[in-house]
Amino acid sequence: MRVLVVDDHDLQRFALKQALREIGIESIDEAQDGRAALDLLVQRRYDLMISDLNMPGMDGVLLLRHLALLPHVPHIVFNSTLSKDMLMGAYRVASFYNLPVIGSLNKPLSMEQLCKLWQAVARRPAWNSQLPGFERSELELALQRGEIVPWYQPQADPGLLRVVGVEALARWNHPTRGVLEPSEFLPGLEHYGLDESLFFAIFRAVVADYRRWSRQLTLSGLKVSINLTAGQFCNPELPASLAAAVEEMGMAPALLTLELTETQRLKNIYQALENAIRLRMAGFRVSLDDVGSGYNGLQYLRELPVTAIKIDRSLVAGAAEDEVARDILESTILLAKDRNIQVVAEGVSEEADLQLMARLGVDYVQGYLLGWPMPAERVPDYLRRRGQG
Numbered sequence: 001m002r003v004l005v006v007d008d009h010d011l012q013r014f015a016l017k018q019a020l021r022e023i024g025i026e027s028i029d030e031a032q033d034g035r036a037a038l039d040l041l042v043q044r045r046y047d048l049m050i051s052d053l054n055m056p057g058m059d060g061v062l063l064l065r066h067l068a069l070l071p072h073v074p075h076i077v078f079n080s081t082l083s084k085d086m087l088m089g090a091y092r093v094a095s096f097y098n099l100p101v102i103g104s105l106n107k108p109l110s111m112e113q114l115c116k117l118w119q120a121v122a123r124r125p126a127w128n129s130q131l132p133g134f135e136r137s138e139l140e141l142a143l144q145r146g147e148i149v150p151w152y153q154p155q156a157d158p159g160l161l162r163v164v165g166v167e168a169l170a171r172w173n174h175p176t177r178g179v180l181e182p183s184e185f186l187p188g189l190e191h192y193g194l195d196e197s198l199f200f201a202i203f204r205a206v207v208a209d210y211r212r213w214s215r216q217l218t219l220s221g222l223k224v225s226i227n228l229t230a231g232q233f234c235n236p237e238l239p240a241s242l243a244a245a246v247e248e249m250g251m252a253p254a255l256l257t258l259e260l261t262e263t264q265r266l267k268n269i270y271q272a273l274e275n276a277i278r279l280r281m282a283g284f285r286v287s288l289d290d291v292g293s294g295y296n297g298l299q300y301l302r303e304l305p306v307t308a309i310k311i312d313r314s315l316v317a318g319a320a321e322d323e324v325a326r327d328i329l330e331s332t333i334l335l336a337k338d339r340n341i342q343v344v345a346e347g348v349s350e351e352a353d354l355q356l357m358a359r360l361g362v363d364y365v366q367g368y369l370l371g372w373p374m375p376a377e378r379v380p381d382y383l384r385r386r387g388q389g
Contacts, residue, residue, distance in 0.1 A: 002048075003020055003027065003048045004028075004037060005017060005020075006060065007079065008056055012052070029046075032055075032057075033055045034058030034059060038063065045072050051063065051079060052078075052079055054082060064090070065093075067099055068099060074100075076094065076101045077105060078103075079104070087104060088322075140194065149173060149375075151376070152375075154370050154371045154382065155167065155365065156366075159358055161370065163388050166223075167225040167227075167366065168205075168224055168225065168226050170182050171373070171375075195229055195231070199227075202226060203226060207249045207250075210255070213376075213383075219383075224257065225256075226258060227289065230260065230267065233258075236274075239279050242258075242282070252283070253284045254284070256284055258284055259310065260300070276304045280305060286304070288308075291332065292314065307342060308343070310346050311333075311362075316348060319353055320356045326356065326360075333360050333362060343364075344362070345366070348366065348370065371386075
């Protein structure tokens with residue numbers, strides 16, 4: 001593991017390096033500002049960058065813009081004394097550039113904070129940029145062989161923690177590199193125009209998994225969410241294709257939630273509106289993903305007749321100690337409730353955040369506190385242990 005520490009204060013850099021060494025990290029480089037950090041990032045690859053934001057020269061926010069142009073970017077942690085509203089703004093900037101910010105540290109440094117963040121980094125794969133890391137033929141072969149499959153992360157009611165649904169998340173069972181997460185292969189699929197093939201591969205696998213689970217236990221209306229890109233959601237053939245697929249495979253569309261991700265803008269809002277209505281009429285549930293990570297989510301909430309929204313983890317994680325995040329959460333939840341739209345909170349990893357979501361009236365929660373993504377064969381045992389809503 002290689003870590004880059006970016007801070008203009010010598011004492012802060014020294015203290016952070018010492019703390020990192022205490023948890024077993026030895027490969028540590030340092031930079032005094034964004035420009036020096038950028039020079040190092042061009043020369044070598046890092047697993048983690050811990051960066052101050054308010055620095056002379058190139059500050060940490062400007063550094064984010066330049067990071068978006070690099071082929072390889074480490075996981076990012078903010079280490080700053082900025083006010084919470086400004087720190088939340090920095091999260092938004094990083095989200096706009098699709099950068100992997102995984103958390104923040106407060107000054108003075110807490111070893112408990114650092115250990116929790118390092119555990120999160122250790123569980124994540126290396127992040128790659130939008131440049132494809134695999135040849136088209138490799139990706140096509142993986143889809144043909146069924147190597148790219150759904151893993152499932154549970155969603156539960158925040159009160160009794162009974163499981164009400166799961167989200168399908170693509171994983172590649174690579175023959176030589178092990179299990180790969182979407183950040184390692186999804187950019188390539190999108191680059192080569194194979195993302196629609198991925199969606200239908202995941203869709204068919206979800207239906208097959210669901211039917212297999214139903215033979216092992218009673219599912220009590222368990223719902224499955226599947227992600228769709230903006231381009232896929234604007235395909236005029238989507239409603240008819242999905243309706244035909246569920247009819248052929250014997251799956252009730254009401255058990256499936258189609259999640260529109262916010263990584264891209266909808267190119268044709270009118271086609272998206274038509275599709276949302278037709279999908280709803282066919283019995284599918286339609287959800288907006290990543291609400292709060294940018295401005296598109298709230299705009300689409302106004303334009304599209306969705307059944308649910310999923311609030312982005314950047315707002316949820318740590319919200320119990322963040323007044324600005326709580327205010328944004330509360331207003332977003334009230335807006336959804338006024339329109340009879342269900343609310344899912346993603347990124348719940350602390351008990352305090354879970355309790356906050358329950359107080360705010362969130363319908364369902366999802367996050368590492370409830371369970372990590374798991375392969376299909378582990379889902380039945382998980383449901384038996386945790387119970388279903």
